[in-house]
Amino acid sequence: MTHQDMRPRRVAIVANNLHTYQIKIVCGIRDVLRDNGVDALLILGQALRPPNTGTTPANDIYDLIDARNFCGVIVLSTVVGPQISDQALSAWIQRFALPVVSIGRPLEQAGNVLIDNVPGMSALMTHLLDTMGYRRLAMLRGIPGNADSDEREAVFRSSLEHRGLPVEEDLLMTGDFASVKAFRLVQQLLERRRDVQAIVCANDDMADGCVRAINAAGLRVPQDIAVTGFDDAIHHVVPALTTVRMPVYEQGREAALMLLAMLQAPTSPVRPDTRVLLAELVVRDSCGAGEGTSRRSRCPAPPRCPPTASRAIWRSPSGIGWRCSTTWPRTRTGTRRFWKPGTRRCPVVRSSRWNTRCGGTSSPVSSTATASIPRWPGWRWPHSRRWQA
Template sequence: MKAVKSVAVLTDYLYPYQNSLIAGIQHALEHHGVPSTIFVGRNLKTSNVGALRANDIYDLLDPERHLGIIVLAASVGVHLSDAELSEWMKAYHPLPVVSIGRKMEGASSILLDNRPAMRELMKHLIVQRGYRHLAFMRGLPGNHDSEERERVFRQVILEQGLVLDESMIMTGRYASSLAFQEMTRLLQRARELDAVVCANDEMAEGAIQAITALGLRVPQDIAVVGFDDSEEFKHVVPPLTTVRQPFFEQGEEAGRRLLEMVLEGAAAQDSFISPQLVVRESCGSVQMGSALPQQSEVFRGVLEIQQDLFEQFEQVATCPDKHQAFLTLWKDTLLRRVHLDQEFFVWRDGLSGCVQRVGLASGPEHLAEVLKLGFAAQSILASILQMLHSRNHLLGINSTKMAPELFAVDRHDDLFRALQGYLEHMGLRHYMLVLYESYESTPAPYAHVTLAAGTLCHMDVGVFSTRELLPESMQEELSCGSLVMSPLFVNEVHYGYLLYEPPSWGRFDEEGLCHTLSQALQQLEQTLALRSYAENLELQVQVRTRELKAEVAERMKAEQALREANAELQRFAFLDGLTQIYNRAAFNEHLQSQWVNHLRHNRALSLILCDVDFFKKYNDHYGHLKGDECLKRLAQALARSVRNRGDTVARYGGEEFVIILPETDETGALLVAERIQHEVQQLQILHERSEIGASITVSIGVATLVPQAGMSPEELIHLADQCLYQAKQAGRARIMQQVMTGI
């Protein structure tokens, strides 16, 4: 089949910001029947050496096979100067290019103008709300967005005839924990404060925490507003007044602009999109009957469904005997929403506006009935959201349990069968796993498809040119909809890539998925290399035996070498490469062995689960090299905390560690957990991004039980995981313990 040209989208990650932009791009392109291929690398010129090889995926973009390029320049080129970014894009000449979030020479740039919305936010606080004493929380010094928002803050203060007090300007560096500290210091020296304007939502969340901690109320005592309308802070209490960044619309405009350049020959030009003020409760009560902000186009389908539901709400609100039927319909509708966790605030705000509108129209005599129905609907929404969070948590646990199966194989066929089950569990229904013909430091020129599911075409295992992305007989896969392309590599070795449609439900961890697949491929290749070494060695022994007629002596040498090779393989399989403590596979084997022993002798067995608090923020701030060093030191601290060689310390995955304590009751387990906390505190590893302290801390879950017939080791793991979850919910950097009854 002749190759169909698609639009190439270049991104660094699939985080919420990137996903919103890509959704807008896809919406614009699919409206015209134009397919897209999303190349997922990492930041160009990143200081994270381990991620640099991911950017080789961009080299597989063949200009001859694409209509044009849309690059998420603000994130992909965050470490490049304008000149460096423009030079890098020359490799794709003469394709038309649209740049998102950053101006680029020779390209159409889709940019955000934050000033009008920031000015509208300030006037809302001063003119409509009547606030006179305002403070500002800036982000990173030198950051363009932060400086622009502060500049508008100062201008409006002066325009409105208010006094600009420099002592009310704080620096939160875009971090909740630092904003908490800055806000606390300000309130301790000056209480004459009406409102706090923060340069992003994360700092606003930290400011709200500080105000609440001092016994004050938001917004009754002090109003707080943010900027960005970040998805991570949609659930702040009270709901946060902020400025919504129209990322979906920005992506949609990028898609439209590229089509104009491709189909109509339009010249490159820049476009500016203004964010939108979103008024919620954190700046003051929302007046009944006031208009709700217009939602992003990404939620168009949600709004259409809501309209029908809210019309029914209006019809039955004043008829208590019809409430239950409406609540049943409301519940069934919410349960069918696969993205409810992302849509929650749209449903919450929509319901709130509906209740206000109906309550105002119904009059005082029916207000109680309207509010009662609204409260019941809100409770159902919150309960279903909690259920979804629990389901996603369990899915994550099950995925972690499945991963070891990928590392317990010694043949390609077995690995591919295990990968098929793993990808299905991860929610991938349409994918193609492509492996290179040779594994090198750069993508090999030729490749083949080794695994596929949900494809329009039959899988073709023939060799093809890598820059074609798929064999000629499977090019139709690239002509329909949108496919994501993620590289598979470990350190300096490229194994291939995964072409796929991400799942339509839950949170999708592209990094974690590709890391697991890459590690599984590396493990199998090393296993096969060791086996080949052993087989070749045996053959050499036989030949040498015949030649030298010293069969016994030579065979003893070969057997010894084989034992050493197998011992090395065993050691590699059970040690974590980074921390040099036991890995997950070793932990599973040790726990099963201890479980059988304790079941036989009816003795108590304890398990400790440790999780490094805010480790992602540590990695983001200090870099992955520092993150690796931190994990090494923590592993050593845990090893010092146990009692003897009978205790097993292992890396459970990522920043989680686990300790098996044989013949240990709850008292002994608690002592070990307390030693762990002490050892970690003594490390004094600086963590400026932690929300609970200045140094690295850990949350610990401790579980103890006596194994009984009919029970499994997973119950002990689940018990410890529940305790760990409770420790995090209680504020982190603490120990939670649970003992299963019957001990």
């Protein structure tokens, strides 16, 4: 039996957490390794700290990775070492004395599987600036020092500068790739100013928090503010998120295939390979270009107030209300208590029906207008299609 046959057929996958990004990569790695009869063990620590800043006890788990237990290592270097340099991270992986593949960052003495952010981000900015015509854009960047976040921010800045548009520093926010922090930052932004036309997020999680903050402020996506993400990692956001698709699952597969090739020729003098995958733009509804609309905006538009009416309240089946006046400025309250101070509350119909109440002379809604309004399964009109006096 050779020494190669005696090595454990187990690969260590090093990550810092299990969010959507990490899960998709791990699934790609697992599928390839399983097909080749190799086990995988996920080692979850925390992000590495810069030198001379102390150690994290949770990272002692990395000491379990050695030649007695594993035959190779795949490191999600983008999330494991966001605060340290490529040189420091390259020195750190040498402790394993095993074949190593890095995902996301180019490291010395390791195989590398990278994604080129520039083409996808450039296509996104071109779509927003040239196709959609937005001129005042904000950005939610990721973790400071993260290579992917820095690349996306650089493209954001250069795209504005190339078109002679100013880069307003107060519109550049650091969301750390976190939905909760993005929600808070966008809330603060909308308290300061509401002239922003679009918010570009460095990942989909922050875009999710951004959409929720805009809705909470009584605004609509994309009618009032457009939102875009990056990664194409989550699909529950309403409206459907315009984003840049990262081949994350393919990254995991390529990393596993590269490591298996390295294990088959452990003494090969050839330098470890580097493979670069491309990101692509995916246009959906949240930027204002998609044909569909969000779930909240699928409710039929309320009929225009008659000229003699002073104000009205309309309520959709989804529980989202608007207050209107003769000039019809639609403002969504975003809550079930759809009336506002100074607006008369309609006691005529309950929440399962449309509420319409006009101060002044009542005026019927034409049959042509009501015929174009879509129905839902099981929907029942109120007792009258007329404005309630």
